[in-house]
Amino acid sequence: MLLETIRLAIQAIFRNALRSFLTVLGIVIGVGAVIAMVTIGQGSTEQVTADVEKLGSNMLMIMPGQDAMEGGPSGTVDQMFTIRMNDMIEEQLGMVDVSAPLSTARARAVFGNENRRTDIVGTDNRYFTAARWEIARGRQFDRSELQSGKPVCVIGESVRKELFGTSDPVGEVIRIKTLSCEIVGLLRSKGASTFGSDQDDFVIMPIRTFQRRIAGNTDVSLMIVSVREGVSTERAKKEIEAAMRDIRRIGRGEDDDFTVMDMKQIATMLSGITGVLTGLLSAVAAVSLLVGGIGIMNIMLVSVTERTREIGIRLAIGAQTRQVLMQFLIEAIILSLFGGLIGIVVGLGIGLAGANMLSIPFNPDPGIILMAFGFSAAVGVIFGFFPARRAARLNPIDALRHE
Amino acid sequence: MAELSSEGEPLIRLRGISRLYGSGEAEVRALDGIDLDIQKGEFVAIMGPSGSGKSTAMNVIGCLDVPTAGEYHFHGVEVANLNADQRALLRRHYLGFIFQGYNLLPRTSALHNVELPLIYKGLGRAQRHAAAIEALEKVGLAHRAHHDPSELSGGQQQRVAIARALAGNPEVILADEPTGNLDTRLSVEIMEVLKGLNENEGLTIVMVTHEADMAAFANRLIWMVDGRIESDGPTRKAA
Numbered sequence: 274m275l276l277e278t279i280r281l282a283i284q285a286i287f288r289n290a291l292r293s294f295l296t297v298l299g300i301v302i303g304v305g306a307v308i309a310m311v312t313i314g315q316g317s318t319e320q321v322t323a324d325v326e327k328l329g330s331n332m333l334m335i336m337p338g339q340d341a342m343e344g345g346p347s348g349t350v351d352q353m354f355t356i357r358m359n360d361m362i363e364e365q366l367g368m369v370d371v372s373a374p375l376s377t378a379r380a381r382a383v384f385g386n387e388n389r390r391t392d393i394v395g396t397d398n399r400y401f402t403a404a405r406w407e408i409a410r411g412r413q414f415d416r417s418e419l420q421s422g423k424p425v426c427v428i429g430e431s432v433r434k435e436l437f438g439t440s441d442p443v444g445e446v447i448r449i450k451t452l453s454c455e456i457v458g459l460l461r462s463k464g465a466s467t468f469g470s471d472q473d474d475f476v477i478m479p480i481r482t483f484q485r486r487i488a489g490n491t492d493v494s495l496m497i498v499s500v501r502e503g504v505s506t507e508r509a510k511k512e513i514e515a516a517m518r519d520i521r522r523i524g525r526g527e528d529d530d531f532t533v534m535d536m537k538q539i540a541t542m543l544s545g546i547t548g549v550l551t552g553l554l555s556a557v558a559a560v561s562l563l564v565g566g567i568g569i570m571n572i573m574l575v576s577v578t579e580r581t582r583e584i585g586i587r588l589a590i591g592a593q594t595r596q597v598l599m600q601f602l603i604e605a606i607i608l609s610l611f612g613g614l615i616g617i618v619v620g621l622g623i624g625l626a627g628a629n630m631l632s633i634p635f636n637p638d639p640g641i642i643l644m645a646f647g648f649s650a651a652v653g654v655i656f657g658f659f660p661a662r663r664a665a666r667l668n669p670i671d672a673l674r675h676e
Numbered sequence: 677m678a679e680l681s682s683e684g685e686p687l688i689r690l691r692g693i694s695r696l697y698g699s700g701e702a703e704v705r706a707l708d709g710i711d712l713d714i715q716k717g718e719f720v721a722i723m724g725p726s727g728s729g730k731s732t733a734m735n736v737i738g739c740l741d742v743p744t745a746g747e748y749h750f751h752g753v754e755v756a757n758l759n760a761d762q763r764a765l766l767r768r769h770y771l772g773f774i775f776q777g778y779n780l781l782p783r784t785s786a787l788h789n790v791e792l793p794l795i796y797k798g799l800g801r802a803q804r805h806a807a808a809i810e811a812l813e814k815v816g817l818a819h820r821a822h823h824d825p826s827e828l829s830g831g832q833q834q835r836v837a838i839a840r841a842l843a844g845n846p847e848v849i850l851a852d853e854p855t856g857n858l859d860t861r862l863s864v865e866i867m868e869v870l871k872g873l874n875e876n877e878g879l880t881i882v883m884v885t886h887e888a889d890m891a892a893f894a895n896r897l898i899w900m901v902d903g904r905i906e907s908d909g910p911t912r913k914a915a
């Protein structure tokens with residue numbers, strides 16, 4: 274009899290092909306959305322953690338202004354740093370390995386007919402050490418280039434690809450604003466970071482060149498400090514803060530006009546952002562789940578009259594309540610399973626495509642898959658089965674007369 | 677289900693059957709103390725004004741509805757003592773229904789509609805198929821076995837419904853206005869099918885109708901008014 278009931282259920286599914294299709298679609302949308310969204314959200318979070326680890330835990334950043342972490346308007350224009358300040362930090366603090374001064378701008382790099390808008394970074398060779406960049410071809414800057422601010426640069430892989438295609442960039446001259454700049458080195462690619470931002474998309478030149486020819490000032494907007502092995506970041510942070518207050522002549526009781534961030538903080542900040550992202554994606558997914566659920570509910574409610582009559586007919590010709598219910602339950606389960614499986618495949622597919630596009634890891638969470646599947650199955654069974662149960666408990670004649 | 681005994685009892689025996697709808701001021705006595713015996717092999721027509729309780733009586737006899745008061749013995753068994761599942765078994769094995777509105781499953785072939793009661797009877801596929809085809813042959817519709825109800829005329833749909841009622845090999849066929857939606861020519865066709873089943877296969881038939889011409893096919897006519905039986909006797913055969 275069970276086999277026969279399963280056959281009846283399958284017949285009912287095909288007899289009502291459109292209704293079955295819409296039900297499956299509702300489940301596919303719900304399950305697919307949840308799995309895709311959560312997979313992408315979690316992938317981003319993992320990527321942030323991995324990125325931060327790649328940067329190294331012994332790296333700190335010093336930025337002008339208070340509470341740079343919190344963002345928002347600080348009211349006043351922050352007092353920038355200078356190269357001298359950077360060198361004092363490196364010299365005064367024994368635990369500091371290197372400290373690199375940075376100043377940045379956006380500009381267009383032009384070579385022949387090709388051009389690319391990119392980040393222009395003014396710094397010196399210490400930056401390669403602090404941020405762990407390796408030279409793939411060519412060389413770093415030499416002493417005279419740094420000291421007299423010569424028009425030379427080291428470029429990232431993405432800039433090379435765009436401007437030079439397959440040819441060797443070292444020795445070529447690119448133009449940045451009014452500056453003609455000889456390429457002396459090419460960086461080894463680090464690939465994309467979290468959110469797909471391209472880390473290789475920049476041009477580095479000596480900071481004096483940058484200040485004189487690009488920015489037109491003597492500012493340093495960021496210092497990247499690498500501390501020696503075995504020094505705790507808390508201690509490094511405290512010492513750097515004390516030294517900075519001293520260098521900047523900040524009196525007792527006055528607030529800092531700079532911020533020191535360690536990688537843990539940066540990691541927390543970034544995870545905060547990805548957390549928000551995951552939350553947003555989850556909200557989208559929850560809405561999809563709800564939409565799918567409402568869709569199924571609607572389909573079931575619309576067909577309740579026809580189904581109630583069908584139940585009346587079956588009861589009249591001698592079906593027992595539990596046989597009718599079993600048929601409807603099996604029908605709901607088949608549709609839910611089918612929709613759920615397609616939903617998992619679709620969700621994982623979208624998740625994989627999204628992960629590839631954003632260059633983030635693809636590690637689907639079996640818990641979420643089970644949860645989404647369970648929820649949709651429950652929706653399918655509840656809305657498919659419970660109206661049927663109500664109908665099957667009617668007097669057969671009332672079910673037949675249902676309008 | 678065990679064979680029901682019927683020693684000395686009529687097939688259908690109603691005593692003081694009442695069916696009330698609603699309560700208080702809105703109370704309706706659809707059936708008001710019906711006494712009725714129907715013997716095996718009878719062809720009974722029930723007539724009466726609209727609202728007189730004909731359908732209600734049929735539903736009670738067919739175990740689709742339960743009376744508010746009174747005794748109903750089917751084959752000597754008190755139906756009031758049966759639960760819903762047992763009543764379902766009674767319908768499955770002894771009763772066949774024909775409704776005014778056909779009540780076929782939509783988007784389902786005639787053959788499959790006719791097979792439906794046999795599925796619940798537990799027949800195997802081959803047996804089911806053979807029995808369904810046989811029933812469709814009896815109503816002259818074997819050549820339409822694979823058509824959906826929407827592809828059949830009203831008369832053909834009703835014949836499919838008759839085939840469905842027959843397929844389960846019941847003892848009693850209950851037909852509530854089986855020709856209510858059909859023109860005279862088709863109605864006569866249907867009545868001839870029913871008459872043949874009664875005469876050749878000994879099926880007991882209880883039929884509600886509004887048309888005297890159709891009632892004339894029966895052997896016995898019951899006239900209902902206001903939930904009571906007003907007259908009960910043999911039909912006068914048309915000259």
Ligand SMILES: Nc1ncnc2c1ncn2[C@@H]1O[C@H](COP(=O)(O)OP(=O)(O)OP(=O)(O)O)[C@@H](O)[C@H]1O
Binds near residue numbers: 730731733
């Ligand atoms: N489900 C119901 N709820 C309330 N009242 C009902 C219900 N079914 C029938 N009735 C009432 O019971 C009475 C008998 O109804 P029934 O359907 O048996 O009449 P009928 O003789 O079959 O009429 P018709 O010839 O129009 O089909 C009517 O007054 C009707 O309004």
Ligand SMILES: [Mg+2]
Binds near residue numbers: 730731732852
């Ligand atoms: Mg009626």
